[in-house]
Amino acid sequence: MSNDMSNTGVVVTESSTPLPAGVHLPIYMDNHATTPLDPRVLEAMLPYFNTKFGNAASRNHSFGWDAEQGVEKAREQIAKLIGATAKEIIFTSGATESNNLAIKGIAEMHRERGNHIITQATEHKAVLDTCKKLEKQGFRVTYLPPQADGLISLKELEEAIVTEGPGKTILVTIMYANNEIGVIQPIAEIGKLCHAKGILFHTDAVQAVGKIPVDVQKDNIDVLSLSAHKLYGPKGVGALYVRRRNPRVQLSEQINGGGHERGMRSGTLNVPGIVGLGAACEIAMNEMEAEAAREIELRDYLKNKLEAALDYTQVNGNMEHHLPGNLNMSFVYVEGESLLMGINDIAVSSGSACTSATLEPSYVLKALGLGDEVAHSSIRFGLGRFNTRAEVDYVSDKLIDVVLKLRELSPLYEMVKEGIDLTKIEWAAH
Numbered sequence: 001m002s003n004d005m006s007n008t009g010v011v012v013t014e015s016s017t018p019l020p021a022g023v024h025l026p027i028y029m030d031n032h033a034t035t036p037l038d039p040r041v042l043e044a045m046l047p048y049f050n051t052k053f054g055n056a057a058s059r060n061h062s063f064g065w066d067a068e069q070g071v072e073k074a075r076e077q078i079a080k081l082i083g084a085t086a087k088e089i090i091f092t093s094g095a096t097e098s099n100n101l102a103i104k105g106i107a108e109m110h111r112e113r114g115n116h117i118i119t120q121a122t123e124h125k126a127v128l129d130t131c132k133k134l135e136k137q138g139f140r141v142t143y144l145p146p147q148a149d150g151l152i153s154l155k156e157l158e159e160a161i162v163t164e165g166p167g168k169t170i171l172v173t174i175m176y177a178n179n180e181i182g183v184i185q186p187i188a189e190i191g192k193l194c195h196a197k198g199i200l201f202h203t204d205a206v207q208a209v210g211k212i213p214v215d216v217q218k219d220n221i222d223v224l225s226l227s228a229h230k231l232y233g234p235k236g237v238g239a240l241y242v243r244r245r246n247p248r249v250q251l252s253e254q255i256n257g258g259g260h261e262r263g264m265r266s267g268t269l270n271v272p273g274i275v276g277l278g279a280a281c282e283i284a285m286n287e288m289e290a291e292a293a294r295e296i297e298l299r300d301y302l303k304n305k306l307e308a309a310l311d312y313t314q315v316n317g318n319m320e321h322h323l324p325g326n327l328n329m330s331f332v333y334v335e336g337e338s339l340l341m342g343i344n345d346i347a348v349s350s351g352s353a354c355t356s357a358t359l360e361p362s363y364v365l366k367a368l369g370l371g372d373e374v375a376h377s378s379i380r381f382g383l384g385r386f387n388t389r390a391e392v393d394y395v396s397d398k399l400i401d402v403v404l405k406l407r408e409l410s411p412l413y414e415m416v417k418e419g420i421d422l423t424k425i426e427w428a429a430h
C-alpha cells in the first residue's frame with residue numbers, strides 16, 4: 001500500500017536537498033498519539049454514514065437491523081482479536097471513557113469490599129486522573145514506581161496488596177504497554193497474582209491491542225480498555241472488555257440513559273465508528289505478525305543508524321519487552337525545543353509535555369529517573385503501518401544533522417568533549 005499522506009496542506013519551505021523518492025513532507029512518525037485511518041477501514045465505514053444510517057437500537061425496522069448487524073459483526077471482530085466473547089465487549093467513546101468506566105465502575109461497585117486500588121506512576125493520564133478523583137472520594141491509591149527500565153516489580157506489587165480489612169485491595173490497574181517508552185509489562189503474571197488473591201485486574205491495553213498478541217484468557221485480564229484510533233480506526237470510539245465468567249465482573253455504570261450495552265453504557269451507538277473499530281481489529285488480526293516484524297526491523301535500523309552517528313544518546317525503556325514501533329531516545333547535551341524546531345517537517349513527540357503554557361519534562365521519563373534536561377532532549381518515534389524505510393532514512397539523516405549542529409553550539413558538549421566532569425561543577429544557583 002502506498003503512503004499518500006502528502007495532501008495535508010502543510011507547506012514546508014526550506015528544502016536544501018531534493019527529497020528521496022517516495023518521501024513526502026511532513027512525515028508522520030507519531031503513531032502512539034494517533035494512527036491514520038486505514039483506507040480499508042474507511043471503506044467498511046462508508047455505508048453506515050449513508051444508506052445504513054439506522055439506530056442500532058431500533059428493533060422494528062430494517063434500518064435498525066442493518067445498523068445492529070454492523071455493530072454485532074464488529075463486536076465479534078474485536079472479541080476475536082483479544083480472545084473474548086462478543087457479549088463481553090461494551091462500546092464507549094474511546095479509551096479515556098473505557099478507563100473511567102472500568103476504574104470508577106469497579107471502585108463504586110466494590111466499595112463495601114475494600115477501598116484500596118493499585119496502579120503505577122507511568123500510566124496514561126486517563127488512569128492517573130481517574131485514580132486521583134477516587135482518592136478525593138476516600139479511596140486509597142498506591143502508585144507503584146517503575147524500575148529504571150520502565151517495568152514494574154512483581155514483588156513490589158505483591159507487597160502493596162492488602163488482603164484483609166476495610167483497606168482491602170479491590171482493583172489493580174496496570175497498562176499493557178506504555179505510550180511513551182513502549183515498555184510491555186508482565187501482564188499475564190500480574191493477572192495471575194491478582195486472581196490468586198481474588199482481586200480484579202484491569203489493563204489499559206490501548207497501545208498493545210492490534211500490535212502484539214493480547215489474550216484476555218492467557219493474560220488473566222478481567223477488564224481491558226482499547227481505542228480505535230490507535231490501531232488505524234477512527235477517533236471517538238473505543239471498547240471495554242468486561243469478563244463474564246471466572247469471575248463475572250460487575251461494575252457500576254457511569255452514564256445513565258436508555259440502558260444500552262447491557263446497562264453498562266447508555267447512549268445511541270456510534271455505528272460507523274464501531275464498524276470501523278471492528279474492521280481495524282480484523283485487519284490487525286490478519287496482519288499483526290508481519291507488521292510487527294517489519295516495524296521492528298525499521299525501528300532497529302533507525303536506532304542503529306542514530307547510535308552509529310551520534311555519541312551521548314540513550315535509549316529509554318527496556319528494549320526486550322518492547323512495542324515493535326516504539327523508540328524513545330535521548331540526545332544528551334541538546335536543547336529539546338531547538339531539536340524539535342530543527343526537525344519541524346517530521347511529526348514526532350518530545351519528552352516535554354505542554355502543561356499550561358510551560359514545558360514540563362515528561363512524568364514517565366522522570367519516573368525512570370531521567371533528569372529534566374535529559375528528558376527534554378528525548379524524542380519518541382512512533383513507527384506505524386504506513387512508514388517506509390525511505391522515511392526512516394530521511395528522519396535519521398535530518399536528525400543527525402540537527403543534533404551535530406546544535407552540539408557545535410553547546411558549551412556543555414564542548415566541556416564533556418574536553419573531559420570535564422560536569423557532575424563536579426558547581427553551578428550558580430538560579
Ligand SMILES: *Cc1c(COP(=O)(O)O)cnc(C)c1O
Nearest residue numbers: 094095096124126179204206227
Ligand atoms: C491514547 C491513549 C489513551 C486515550 O485513548 P482515547 O481513545 O484517545 O481517549 C489511553 N491510554 C493510552 C495508553 C493511550 O495511548
